[in-house]
Amino acid sequence: MEPHDHxxxxxxxxxxxxxxxxFKLGLAMNVLAAALVGIPVVGYVASALVKDRGRxxxxxxxxxxxxxLGETRLASYRNPFxxxxxxxxxxxxxxxxxxAAGDFQVFAINCAHLGCPVRWFPQSSLFMCPxxxxxxxxxxxxxxxxPPRGLFEYEFRVRGNHLEVxxxxxxxxxxxx
Amino acid sequence: xxxxxxxxxxxxxxLALGRLYEHxxxxxxxxxxxxxxxxxxxxxxxxxxIQLVTGVCLALVYxxxxxxxxxxxxxxxxxxxxxxxxxxxxxWGSNFMVALVTIHMVQIFLxxxxxxxxxLTWMVGCALFLATIGMAFTGQTMxxxxxxxxxxxxxxxxxxxxxxxxxxATHLLQGGPIVGAETLSRFFALxxxxxxGALIGLLVIHIRLILVxxxxxxxxxxxxxxxxxxxDDYEGVVEKTGIRLMPExxxxxxxxxxxxxxxxxxxxxxIGPKIPNxxxxxxxxxxxxxxxxYFLSLFAAFALMPPYLESVVIVYVMxxxxxxxxxVPFISRxxxxxxxxxxxxxxxxxxxxxxxxxxxxxxxKSPWSPQMDAWSGVAVQPRFVRGRSPLEHAGATVLQxxxxxxxxxxxxxxxxxxxDLAGVATRLTEDQLVxxxxxxxxxxxxxxxxxxxxxxxxxxxxxxxxxxxxxxxARSAASSSSPPTGFREPR
Numbered sequence: 001m002e003p004h005d006h007x008x009x010x011x012x013x014x015x016x017x018x019x020x021x022x023f024k025l026g027l028a029m030n031v032l033a034a035a036l037v038g039i040p041v042v043g044y045v046a047s048a049l050v051k052d053r054g055r056x057x058x059x060x061x062x063x064x065x066x067x068x069l070g071e072t073r074l075a076s077y078r079n080p081f082x083x084x085x086x087x088x089x090x091x092x093x094x095x096x097x098x099x100a101a102g103d104f105q106v107f108a109i110n111c112a113h114l115g116c117p118v119r120w121f122p123q124s125s126l127f128m129c130p131x132x133x134x135x136x137x138x139x140x141x142x143x144x145x146x147p148p149r150g151l152f153e154y155e156f157r158v159r160g161n162h163l164e165v166x167x168x169x170x171x172x173x174x175x176x177x
Numbered sequence: 178x179x180x181x182x183x184x185x186x187x188x189x190x191x192l193a194l195g196r197l198y199e200h201x202x203x204x205x206x207x208x209x210x211x212x213x214x215x216x217x218x219x220x221x222x223x224x225x226x227i228q229l230v231t232g233v234c235l236a237l238v239y240x241x242x243x244x245x246x247x248x249x250x251x252x253x254x255x256x257x258x259x260x261x262x263x264x265x266x267x268x269w270g271s272n273f274m275v276a277l278v279t280i281h282m283v284q285i286f287l288x289x290x291x292x293x294x295x296x297l298t299w300m301v302g303c304a305l306f307l308a309t310i311g312m313a314f315t316g317q318t319m320x321x322x323x324x325x326x327x328x329x330x331x332x333x334x335x336x337x338x339x340x341x342x343x344x345x346a347t348h349l350l351q352g353g354p355i356v357g358a359e360t361l362s363r364f365f366a367l368x369x370x371x372x373x374g375a376l377i378g379l380l381v382i383h384i385r386l387i388l389v390x391x392x393x394x395x396x397x398x399x400x401x402x403x404x405x406x407x408x409d410d411y412e413g414v415v416e417k418t419g420i421r422l423m424p425e426x427x428x429x430x431x432x433x434x435x436x437x438x439x440x441x442x443x444x445x446x447x448i449g450p451k452i453p454n455x456x457x458x459x460x461x462x463x464x465x466x467x468x469x470x471y472f473l474s475l476f477a478a479f480a481l482m483p484p485y486l487e488s489v490v491i492v493y494v495m496x497x498x499x500x501x502x503x504x505v506p507f508i509s510r511x512x513x514x515x516x517x518x519x520x521x522x523x524x525x526x527x528x529x530x531x532x533x534x535x536x537x538x539x540x541x542k543s544p545w546s547p548q549m550d551a552w553s554g555v556a557v558q559p560r561f562v563r564g565r566s567p568l569e570h571a572g573a574t575v576l577q578x579x580x581x582x583x584x585x586x587x588x589x590x591x592x593x594x595x596x597d598l599a600g601v602a603t604r605l606t607e608d609q610l611v612x613x614x615x616x617x618x619x620x621x622x623x624x625x626x627x628x629x630x631x632x633x634x635x636x637x638x639x640x641x642x643x644x645x646x647x648x649x650x651a652r653s654a655a656s657s658s659s660p661p662t663g664f665r666e667p668r
Contacts, residue, residue, distance in 0.1 A: 048352045048359070049345050076460045079355055086358045087244030088458035089326070109462060114479060115334035116327055117462040119549060124579040125627045130465040131331070132480035133545040133584075133594050135622050143622030145545075146484045169354035172334045174343030 056168040057081075061096060064161050067104070072097040072120050072138060075106075080168055092167060094154060095120055095127070097138065104163060107140050108152040108171045115172060118151065127151065152177050202427070204388060205419035207411075209395035211426035214288070216433035217281035223434040224274035225380075227441060228312075231267040232369065239319065241365035243358050246321035247456040254452065265445030271313055273441055275471045278309045283526055286505065289514030290393040293404045296506035298386040301379055303503045308376040310471065315368035317469045321361060322453035327466035329356050329364070331476075338491050356459075391415060392422075396514035403512065465549065473540030474533045480545040481536070544593035547583040551591045555582055558590065561599075565642060572639025575632045579624065587643075595621060602643045602650035609651075610637045 057080040067073055072095055079090040095107040095118075107127075109117045116131035126143060127136040134145035141150040152171035157164050171177045189195050238257055240249040253260035282302065285291055291299035314332075318325045333356065336346040352359025391411055420426045451469070455461060468476050482490060501508070509522065516523050548555070557573045565573070576582065576598075584594035605613065614633055617623035628636070644650045 046349065048348045074460075074462070079357070081354070083358045085242040085244045087242065088456060088460070089243040089357045089360075090355070091458065091460045092355065093460040093462060109459065110330065110334070113334070113484075115330035116466055117459070117464065119462060121552075121580045121583075123552075124581075124622075124624065126580065126622055128547045128549065128580075128583065130546055130549055131327075131476075133547055135547070137622065138627075143617070144620045146480065146487065148484055148487075170330070170333065170347075170351070170356060172337030172343070172347060174337040174339070174347065 056166050058157065058159075058164045059167050060159075061094075061106070061156075061163045061165050064158065064163060067096050067098040067163065069098050069101065072122065074120070077165065077167055092170075093117070094165065094167075095151075096163065097140075102158055104156050104158075105140060106154040106156045106163075106165050108154065108177065110152065110171055111147060112142070112149045112151060112173070113145070113147040115170075148173070149176075201388065202423040203421050205415050206392045206422050206426050207394035207414050208418050208420050208426075210392045211420065211429060212395055213429055213433070214284055214395075215392070216430050217277055217284055219427075219430040220434050220437045221274060221277045221281055222380075223437055224270050224277060224441070225376075227266060227270040227438070228274060229373070231263045231270065232373075234263050235267055236369060241319070241361050243321065243361055243457060246319075246361060247453060250320065250322075250453050254450070261450055262445055264450035265448070266441060267316075268450045269441045269444040269448075271316055272444075272470070273437060274309060275313050277437065278306055282306055283530070287516045287522060287526060288393065288396050289402075289509075289516075289519065289522070290396075291506045292402045292509075292512075292514060293407060293506075294390050295386070295393060298383065298390065299506050300503050301383045301386060303499075305376065305379050305383060306502075307499070308372055308379060311372045312368065312376070313469065313471050315364045315372065317472075318361070318364040319368055320451060320453050321457050323455045323457060323461065323464040324466050324468065325453075326356065326457035326459065327464065328468055328472075329360060331466070331468075335491055338488050340488075340492065393514075396516070398513075398515035398517050400514070401512035402514060463549075465546070467540075467543075470537065474536035477536040477540035477543070480543065481539065542593075546592075547580075547594050548592035549583060551582040552577055552580040555591050557582075557587060561587060561643065565639070568635050569639045569642055571632075572635035572637070575628070575636040576639060579628065579632075579636075584621075598640065598643055600644055600648075602641050603645070603648050604651060605640075606651045606653045607637055607641055608653060610640050 059077040059080055061075045061077055066075070074093060075096045076091050076093040079086070079092055082090040093109045095109065097105040097107070099105060107118075111118050111129040111131065111134045113129065113132055113134045116129050118127040118129045118134070118136065120127055125138040127138075127140075129135070129145065129147075132146050134147040135143040136147070136151050137143050139150075140153060142148075154177055155166040157166075169175060169177070235253065238249055238253050238260065240246055250264075253264055255261070285299065285302065314328075318329055329351075333347045333351060336350060337343045339346055348354065350360070350363065351357075352363045394411065394414060455464065467473075478490075479487060509519075511519065513519055557577060562570060562573050576585075581598075582591040584592040586593060586597045586599075588599040589597065601610070611633060613619075613621065614628065614636060615623060615625040624633075641650055
């Protein structure tokens with residue numbers, strides 16, 4: 001007697017049991033639930049990328065009389081997009097150079113090398129950086145040291161008797177204001 | 178007494194503590210592994226435990242908001258009972274942890290313990306090393322002072338150099354367009370939730386791998402690691418001459434761990450925590466930001482490498498170095514484990530450590546930074562002006578007033594950015610000095626627009642006197658034999 005005559009043929013498609021079905025349904029439901037949790041989480045964290053798009057504003061820096069002709073003075077503005085607990089970190093310093101009556105240069109405080117605060121020395125008309133020794137001329141162009149470019153410059157405008165800058169973002173090489 | 182034993186038996190019955198012991202701290206290790214060289218991993222774990230305990234305590238008081246962080250640090254230091262001490266333990270614990278995890282890594286590398294079958298143990302260890310460094314950096318930021326603020330600005334500027342994604346990376350890390358409240362909150366979340374969570378998870382895998390694969394036996398010169406035969410050999414050794422980790426094998430770990438603990442306690446009690454150096458107010462620009470010691474070598478590297486290399490290093494070299502670190506077991510495939518048979522490995526360790534220490538030492542001195550107050554704080558020494566003419570005196574005044582001293586020392590006093598000017602007249606002729614002052618060059622700014630002709634004349638006249646008594650000033654070979662005006666013959 002041929003043994004295979006008596007063996008039942010294996011079914012072409014294994015039958016779907018209730019356990020299998022529940023397992024797969026459970027997996028699918030969890031994937032869906034995880035997505036419902038996960039997508040908002042990613043959006044929450046990544047919102048820093050989108051919520052400040054175009055978030056720049058004109059901010060008054062001070063009266064024109066605060067900036068004597070031919071001199072470079074330290075000024076600071078309050079970041080327009082702050083939270084109430086930002087504290088002093090929202091006070092952004094910058095260097096204002098008055099070239100002519102209505103002509104200014106407003107430099108970011110951050111060295112173009114790695115962002116340290118540059119200091120102005122009026123006697124030698126140089127900006128010097130305390131971190132890695134970058135030096136800039138009075139017009140912000142690079143004089144020596146590691147910076148790959150001159151100081152970052154904010155846009156400015158004169159409104160009435162006030163100087164205003166367009167600020168709200170820390171400049172670096174990928175976003176030079 | 179009997180009741181206590183009964184309770185112990187009951188707990189063992191329910192929790193299978195005996196079996197847990199047998200498979201963990203009671204597992205058998207080769208007798209040769211109970212060595213003083215093998216204590217650094219467990220000592221790192223001791224540091225981690227201190228960090229966890231003190232970290233949780235500090236979080237009870239610390240407020241991660243720029244408005245209050247500094248005040249809460251001062252409260253910790255001066256008002257909270259034992260606050261300064263716990264800050265000290267946490268600070269020194271982090272220093273010791275970074276040092277010990279590095280020593281542990283060097284020891285594993287030198288002993289070839291990453292070789293078959295422990296490749297994955299090494300890679301998880303590398304991830305633990307990076308997590309520790311991440312904890313160190315985010316922790317430095319928790320001390321929200323001027324160093325912390327500008328340290329974040331530096332990291333953001335480094336990220337800003339990534340091509341294409343720089344803008345996104347900086348905004349993601351800052352939590353917005355500037356360093357502010359959300360930045361500190363992000364660093365806080367990284368420091369107390371994300372990285373510690375990852376670190377503990379990785380540590381569980383690391384220990385699991387050690388338990389599954391066994392601790393490596395002490396290397397023997399000439400004894401090869403043969404994949405395939407190794408595991409049977411190892412099990413044979415453990416079977417025949419193995420000892421239990423606790424209590425037989427772990428005495429040295431216990432002693433060294435306790436010594437580390439005592440050292441941290443001593444440092445915290447005697448030296449104390451690092452005091453925050455001023456509130457993180459960006460408008461206080463009279464600051465000289467410096468990182469904690471673990472980042473000094475990186476800080477120095479960015480000052481010393483040629484500017485055109487910086488972006489290449491950030492984008493390619495640093496990620497590649499990390500990949501190479503992880504890939505060590507697959508690059509170094511030799512069968513020898515003993516360092517005496519692996520001179521390349523020994524040389525690599527010496528070169529890397531020497532470079533890091535040299536860079537860190539340079540970072541401490543940072544000669545590339547102008548000394549910002551030298552022009553007003555470091556006077557020209559009297560011997561350089563004694564007996565000079567009025568013109569030369571005027572020149573010395575120009576040298577001070579125009580901040581030359583911020584970069585140029587006179588006989589060691591002053592900035593180190595440029596060459597020391599004490600003997601400059603022996604190196605440059607009068608004409609060369611004038612050209613150098615007016616046009617700059619060789620990393621010196623040009624002063625042509627900011628010095629009046631009479632100031633240049635006076636300055637160069639003074640510089641011309643800066644040569645040793647017995648050494649004449651430099652002269653142009655093309656000029657007449659008479660000394661140039663303003664230059665003084667040696668007396």
